[in-house]
Amino acid sequence: MSEKIRLEVCVDSPQSLAAAIEGGADRIELCAALETGGLTPSPGLMALAAQAPIPVYAMIRTRPGAFVFDDADVVTLLADIDAVRAAGLAGVVLGANRPDGSLDHELLARLAGQAKGLGMTLHRAFDLAGPDFSEAVELAVALGFERILTSGGETTALKGLDALARCFDHAQGRIVIMPGSGVNLDTVGAIKARLPLREIHSSCSVASDAPADKALELGFVALRPKHTDTGVVRRMKAALA
Template sequence: MPLLEVCVGDPESLDAAVAGGADRIELCSALEIGGLTPTPGLMALAAAAPVPVYAMVRPRGGGFVFSQAERRAMLADIAAIRAAGLSGVVLGASRPDGTLDRDTLADLVGASAGLGLTLHRAFDLVPAIEPAVDLAVDLGFERILTSGRAVAAMDGLADLARAHALADGRLAIMAGSDLSADNVAALLARVPLGEVHGSCSATIGPDDANAQRLGFGGSRRRTDAGEVRRMKAALGSSG
């Protein structure tokens, strides 16, 4: 059965992902902007999880072209992730033309020695997937998280299949972006991937109207244990 990684951004979502049967956790903050490096407190909680936890290493929102100062911050974040006792890191870095930034990635990977490695959706910005897959293999990544260069993974099936073929067992291709229990079996029927990624979340409303009035509130999403179980069931029936 394909492995399910669930991305979470708060303590309740972490607990729900574990309760629902996630095989691995991607730990982030600020999922509403695609995920940033998690806080030390959240990492401390996640270190006690009974499944592997990989932490996002991303110092800000926006694209993945990083300055020297941002690179130094990312190196410090990797040290904090290691100190917290988590299993791995989720990395990505681009050049202005969208190609992967080998130099930055090599520095980050070097600092991550001994930790698991996921290349995140900076991959989805590349102009050509063949050299990007080869670079990920050369640098020692275990997997690439990708939507097939589309907004949603179901729209990127051709590139997902191409990346899977190019990987040829050298690393895993993990599909992610807008996947749910309702569509994951259809994706796997087209591309037989061994790993998938989702938030398994539901929208929760603003919890403090006064805070929202001052710009601190708003609706957000939280992982739901029932949705994780539904996703696991869908994966179990996909074969």
């Protein structure tokens, strides 16, 4: 009997958190501002998520933009890891690059040390370390990460299937390679057919109602906001079965 493929759902609101849990998600990636790729969630959202019946990993990312961090960023990253531990969540989602795109070994080792005792996912900072990801995979294994969230260095996991397959081959089961980006009901079948999946990452989202004109005009909401949908989570789980 084949091993169950675990579905991680990324969420950035109380409503999406509830929908992911109700739909049957196996794990939550908890963020703020998914429209910017995800930032560290608020203390209130972490406190709410700590009541979830499934593991919750919080994004540790101080600001939008590249994953090259200065000393002020690092102070915040370390404090955010402590906040995740204090909230009682299961783990953290980390990543850091050097200016040339390679993974920042020194900083990642420091962050991993701060996160000792928590689960760790290496996020898509990994995707900047290609096109040969073998060294980055080895670093993630050495630092004790449980998994790597990656699109194979492409805009979507579907486009990055060849690189993802090479990552799976290199990892040899020592670390989970978790495809993410553009994973939806239209693409999951092709991804599943090509890769020996153990886990996969998706927002399982649908477009929200159009924002009120004034709120949009004042910049309070995204032009095309999305939210995780319980029905989509259920259908994604069925597609993975």
